[in-house]
Amino acid sequence: MSSAQNSPYARGVSRRSLFRGAVGLAGVSALGIPALTACSSSKSSKSSGSSGGNAGAATGTVTIGSNGSDAVPKKAFADLFAAADTATGLNTTINTVDHNTFQQNISTYLQGTPDDIFTWFAGYRMQFFAQQGLLHDVNDVWDKIGPNFSDAIKAQSKGLDGKYYFVPDYYYPWGLFYSKSLWSSKGYTAPTTWDDFITLCKKMKSDGLSPVALGEQDGWPAMGTFDYINMRANGYQFHIELMQGKQAWTDPKVKTTFDHWTELLGYTSPGANGRKWQDAVAMVMNGQAGMCVHGLDQAGPQFQSAGKSDDLDFFAFPAIDPANAQDAVEAPIDGWMMSKKPKNHDGAVKLLEWLGTATAQNTYLASSPNDVAAASNPDTSKYNALQKKSIDFVSSAKQISQFMDRDANPTFVSTVMIPALQKFIGDPSSISSQLSAIESQKKTIYAG
Amino acid sequence: MRILRVRPARLSLHAFLILTSLVWLVPVVWALYTALRPYADTAKHGYVSVGGSYGVKNFTDAWSQADMMHFFVNTIVITIPALLITLAFASMAAFVIARFRWRYNVALLVLFTAGNLLPQQAIITPLFRIYTNVKLPNWLSDSGELYDSTLGLILIHVAFQTGFCVFVMSNYMKTIPIEISEAAVVDGASVFRQYWQLTLPLCRPVLAALATLEFTWIYNDFYWATALISTGDKRPITAALANLQGEFFTNNNLVAAGSLLVAVPTLIVFFALQRHFIAGLTLGSSKG
Numbered sequence: 001m002s003s004a005q006n007s008p009y010a011r012g013v014s015r016r017s018l019f020r021g022a023v024g025l026a027g028v029s030a031l032g033i034p035a036l037t038a039c040s041s042s043k044s045s046k047s048s049g050s051s052g053g054n055a056g057a058a059t060g061t062v063t064i065g066s067n068g069s070d071a072v073p074k075k076a077f078a079d080l081f082a083a084a085d086t087a088t089g090l091n092t093t094i095n096t097v098d099h100n101t102f103q104q105n106i107s108t109y110l111q112g113t114p115d116d117i118f119t120w121f122a123g124y125r126m127q128f129f130a131q132q133g134l135l136h137d138v139n140d141v142w143d144k145i146g147p148n149f150s151d152a153i154k155a156q157s158k159g160l161d162g163k164y165y166f167v168p169d170y171y172y173p174w175g176l177f178y179s180k181s182l183w184s185s186k187g188y189t190a191p192t193t194w195d196d197f198i199t200l201c202k203k204m205k206s207d208g209l210s211p212v213a214l215g216e217q218d219g220w221p222a223m224g225t226f227d228y229i230n231m232r233a234n235g236y237q238f239h240i241e242l243m244q245g246k247q248a249w250t251d252p253k254v255k256t257t258f259d260h261w262t263e264l265l266g267y268t269s270p271g272a273n274g275r276k277w278q279d280a281v282a283m284v285m286n287g288q289a290g291m292c293v294h295g296l297d298q299a300g301p302q303f304q305s306a307g308k309s310d311d312l313d314f315f316a317f318p319a320i321d322p323a324n325a326q327d328a329v330e331a332p333i334d335g336w337m338m339s340k341k342p343k344n345h346d347g348a349v350k351l352l353e354w355l356g357t358a359t360a361q362n363t364y365l366a367s368s369p370n371d372v373a374a375a376s377n378p379d380t381s382k383y384n385a386l387q388k389k390s391i392d393f394v395s396s397a398k399q400i401s402q403f404m405d406r407d408a409n410p411t412f413v414s415t416v417m418i419p420a421l422q423k424f425i426g427d428p429s430s431i432s433s434q435l436s437a438i439e440s441q442k443k444t445i446y447a448g
Numbered sequence: 449m450r451i452l453r454v455r456p457a458r459l460s461l462h463a464f465l466i467l468t469s470l471v472w473l474v475p476v477v478w479a480l481y482t483a484l485r486p487y488a489d490t491a492k493h494g495y496v497s498v499g500g501s502y503g504v505k506n507f508t509d510a511w512s513q514a515d516m517m518h519f520f521v522n523t524i525v526i527t528i529p530a531l532l533i534t535l536a537f538a539s540m541a542a543f544v545i546a547r548f549r550w551r552y553n554v555a556l557l558v559l560f561t562a563g564n565l566l567p568q569q570a571i572i573t574p575l576f577r578i579y580t581n582v583k584l585p586n587w588l589s590d591s592g593e594l595y596d597s598t599l600g601l602i603l604i605h606v607a608f609q610t611g612f613c614v615f616v617m618s619n620y621m622k623t624i625p626i627e628i629s630e631a632a633v634v635d636g637a638s639v640f641r642q643y644w645q646l647t648l649p650l651c652r653p654v655l656a657a658l659a660t661l662e663f664t665w666i667y668n669d670f671y672w673a674t675a676l677i678s679t680g681d682k683r684p685i686t687a688a689l690a691n692l693q694g695e696f697f698t699n700n701n702l703v704a705a706g707s708l709l710v711a712v713p714t715l716i717v718f719f720a721l722q723r724h725f726i727a728g729l730t731l732g733s734s735k736g
Contacts, residue, residue, distance in 0.1 A: 069680070069691040070698075071513045097680040098690035105674065112580055112678050113591050278697070282491055301697035306491045 058346035061091045065109070065118030065339075067102035072301070076367040083363045088354050090347050110134040114339035116348040119169075122156040122333040123402035124244070125410060126166050129337075130159035136338040137163040141349055145356030148375040152400045156333055167336040167356045168374035170365060173390045174224050174330040174403070175314035177299040178291040179284055183313075188290070190315035192326065194232075194260065197318040201267035204290040211267040213289035215275035216425055219418035222272070223404035225264070225293045226421065227330050230257040232320040236328040236399040243407035245446035249439040255432070260320060262428040273422050278302060285311075293317070295332065296390060300370030312386065316393065329397035332406055333374055412445045483507065483705035490701060506705035510692060514706055518681070519688035520713075526598060526673075526684055527666045530605035534662060535655060537606065538613030543643045545614065546621035547629060557618065563611035572675055575604075579676060596678045604676060605666050613658050620654040621647060656724030664714050685710055 068077045074096060081092040095115050102109070106120075110129065120126055129135050142164045146154070149168060157166040176190075183189075186207060191197040201211035216222045231239045234253045241247045242254070269280065269289055281302045283289035292299070296314070303312040316326045336355055342348045354360050361373035366382065372390045380388055394400065405413045420438055424431050482495060489500030510516070545557050579595035589597030624647065632642050648655075670686040677683050680691075692699070692706050 065678075067695070070694040073695070074691075095679050095681070096691075097678070097683075098687065098693065099695045100690055100693065101674050101687070105678075108576060108675065109678050112576070112595050113593060114678070286492065295696075298696040301694065302491075305697065305699065306488050 058344070058350040059089060060344050060347050061093060062117065062342075062344050062347040062351050063115035064092055064094045064351075065102070065115035066094050066096045067099035067119050069096050069098040069102075072368055076364050079367060080360065080364045084351060084354055084360070087360075088350050090351055092351065107134075110339060116342035116344055117336050117338050117352060119334065120166070120337045121402070121406050122166055122168060122335060123406035124408060125402075125406045126157075126337065127159050128410065130161070130163075130165045134340050135159075135165050136340055136342060136345070137165055138167060138338055138349070138352055139164050141167060141352040141356065144353045148356055148358065150376050150395070152397070153333065153374055156400065156402065157335070165337055167352045168333045169335040169355065169361055170368075170371040170374050171331045171333040171394065172296040172300075172371045173314070173393050174228070174293065174295045174332075175316055175393070176291045177281070177284060177294050177296075177312060177314045179287060179308075180311050180313050182287045182290070191318050192316075194318050194320045198263065198267075201264070201290070205267060209287075210269040210283060210289040211291070212264065213269045213280035213283040213292040214272040214425070215277040215280035216272045216422060217274060217276050219414075219422065220403075220405055221277040221280070221294065222421050222425060223413075223417070224295070224330060225261065226257065227401055227404055227407075228293065228317040229260050229264075229320065230254070231328040231330075231401065232317060232324055232326070233257050233260060235321070235324045236401065239328070239401065240407060243404065245409065245412075245442055249435050249442060254435060258424065258428075258431045258435075261424075262431070265425065265428050268425075272425050295330075296370050296386060297332075300386065304370070309384070309386075314386075314389075327398040328401055329394055329399075330401045330403060331394045331397070332403045333400075334371075335374065409445055412442055416441045416445070479704040479708060482701050483708055485701055487699045487701050495700075506702050507709065510702050510706035510709060513702070514688045514691045516685065516688055516706070516709060519683070519685040522598075522682060523667060523684040523686075526601050526605070527663060530602045530609070530666050531659060531662050533602070533606045534609045534613055535658060538610050538617055538658075539648060539651065539655070540643065541610070541614045542617035542621055543647055545618040547626075547642070547647070557615070560611040560614040563608065564615070568608055568671070576675070591679070595676060596682070598682060600676055601672060601684075604672050605669070609662055609665065613662065616658060617651065617654055620651060624650050653724055656721050660717055660721040660724070663717050667714055 064077075064081065066073075066077050068074055077094055077096070081094055084090065084092055097105075102119075106129070109118075111134065120129075126135075130137075137159070142157075145167065149157075153168050153171075157164050157168055159165045178188075186204075188200060188203070191200050204211040214222060214225070227239065230242070233256050238247060238253060242249070242251075248254075269275070269283060272280075277294065277298060280289070280292045281294065281299050284292050284299075285303060285306060285308060299312060299314075300309070303309050316329070319325045336352055338345075338348050338352065356375065358373050358375035358378040361375055362378055362382070365371055365373055365387075369384055369387060372378075372383075372387050372394070376395075378391075380391065383391075401407060404417065408417070416438055420434050423434065478495075482490065483506050484502045484504070485500060486503070486505065490497070493499055541556070541560060545553060545560075576595070579600055580593055582594035583592060584594055584597065584599070586592060589599055591597055594600040594603075628646060628650075629642055632646050637646065667684075668686060669684070673684050673687055680687075689703070689706050689710055692703050
């Protein structure tokens with residue numbers, strides 16, 4: 001016992017003082033109530049944004065939210081907006097936040113003090129925030145930049161209400177990436193049909209290679225394989241409707257997709273759930289694996305960092321149902337959006353109009369050679385072979401998909417599909433029992 | 449003979465200690481080893497390999513690419529005021545709780561301590577709303593709100609760290625003989641004088657211990673800096689580390705070098721104050 005407790009100044013805990021403690025606690029929770037009611041009142045105060053005006057005469061400062069935090073994109077953005085200042089007479093300031101935080105915080109960011117324009121992705125991931133009323137439409141920008149883009153890309157820039165909310169900047173294709181030197185030494189050629197693809201896998205296996213490398217630890221890399229098999233087997237329309245929650249996961253067509261994937265898993269590198277996608281690309285780079293389903297934005301920089309850019313090449317995912325051939329291409333588009341209440345609306349419009357030109361996009365791409373300008377007919381004189389190939393690859397596509405995590409409800413993808421795909425890869429036979437669970441969770445999430 | 453009997457136990461104890469310290473050291477040493485190698489070498493040979501070139505290029509690259517100087521300054525501007533204000537407030541509250549008897553004595557202690565029981569993440573939504581609705585003049589916050597301001601971040605640390613400090617300090621103050629205070633009262637010392645000139649100097653060990661602990665906690669904060677700051681340039685050093693990661697491709701060797709650099713200040717503070725730190729932790733432990 002301390003002397004303090006024996007003193008007139010303090011005493012032990014009595015029943016009474018414990019009760020007072022409880023009263024004090026109740027007081028704390030009561031304090032929480034006015035804070036909670038503040039939530040609802042603040043919503044009404046966020047009224048509609050400023051109206052359009054004469055963008056041509058706009059001046060002043062425009063703020064830009066960027067997720068390009070690592071060295072290469074950071075420099076690319078700095079160069080881009082230095083050029084923007086000269087071209088538009090505006091004064092741009094870039095707010096760079098690392099991409100992980102930026103993406104995870106997007107909802108808070110948009111409800112807090114967002115920048116006038118910011119980087120984001122096409123597809124449902126953009127439409128979702130437009131539906132929430134957190135974006136300003138950019139129809140007036142599109143009046144001017146419309147002719148610069150193909151119809152497929154235009155379609156990816158509209159919200160569900162038919163208004164434009166997105167200005168495309170660049171895209172990169174997904175495909176089957178491989179090491180040219182390995183393939184020429186073994187005499188492999190790119191298959192165009194599923195049967196040829198499996199034959200090639202068998203040959204690679206007998207050559208002591210892991211035919212298809214996969215690193216699924218982060219949850220998203222395997223989605224590319226699902227998207228492609230599903231589009232090749234069941235067509236683009238079915239795939240997109242499935243992503244939008246309009247088709248059932250219990251449909252036999254989905255089972256067909258997983259049946260094909262199960263066959264492919266027999267040729268996939270073991271332990272995929274415990275590997276990072278970097279490991280998968282490294283296996284291809286080091287000649288331990290034959291190929292991997294990835295995007296140029298992933299395979300490109302890694303080959304580049306190891307000084308092997310020239311050794312990288314890719315081909316289209318093989319056809320499964322001849323009716324769908326190799327028509328659809330998965331090419332996620334990155335670009336710009338305008339926040340609900342930009343401080344300088346006219347300036348933001350003027351800046352977006354400039355960003356929607358091939359000149360601006362190539363300024364950005366000069367220091368980021370793993371993407372391709374979204375505008376049609378960009379100046380390709382500075383493009384490398386893979387960039388040129390990407391343009392042909394995507395412009396010959398009849399339809400463009402974004403990626404599962406961009407085409408579907410984000411909550412559904414992260415809470416249902418990632419664990420489901422990982423479970424499937426660990427144990428392919430689990431899929432028949434999983435599909436009905438996926439379907440019932442989808443119904444709950446898409447309804448909410 | 450007796451000494452010989454002790455030996456196997458001692459041997460196994462030391463074997464255990466060496467093994468445990470190895471388990472703790474391996475990740476750090478491996479990070480250091482990886483940081484000294486260029487990416488191309490580890491990509492070719494794997495992370496568990498010897499060979500290729502070694503050098504400090506990753507460290508200099510991490511320093512300049514992540515603009516670390518700028519973010520270290522940000523961290524200092526947040527951590528030091530937050531630390532000083534927390535300790536000042538906590539010592540005052542603890543003094544009153546330890547030395548005065550009034551109606552809501554225990555209720556007050558419960559109130560401060562209960563703040564620690566609440567998971568901080570649980571109240572982020574109302575906090576976010578409050579922060580965006582508190583308007584500030586521009587000279588205090590260039591965002592015009594408590595949200596996205598350094599001041600807001602300092603306040604949140606003060607709010608969440610004070611409770612724990614009050615708890616520790618009030619327990620410590622109760623171990624200081626009350627007679628010292630009584631003597632001061634008899635000599636006519638005011639309450640503030642009893643606090644400032646009498647109690648605080650006696651609290652040096654616990655202040656040093658709390659300062660070390662709180663410095664590490666506030667310094668390492670990533671959560672609040674992420675949730676309540678939207679301007680990249682205002683965020684602390686922990687956020688700068690994330691700037692080294694690419695959207696898809698990440699040079700892990702570079703990140704290892706950056707992480708080691710960021711860990712240095714906490715190590716310096718810990719080693720400088722570790723004697724007080726350990727003394728302060730065990731102080732008051734004998735109190736019933």
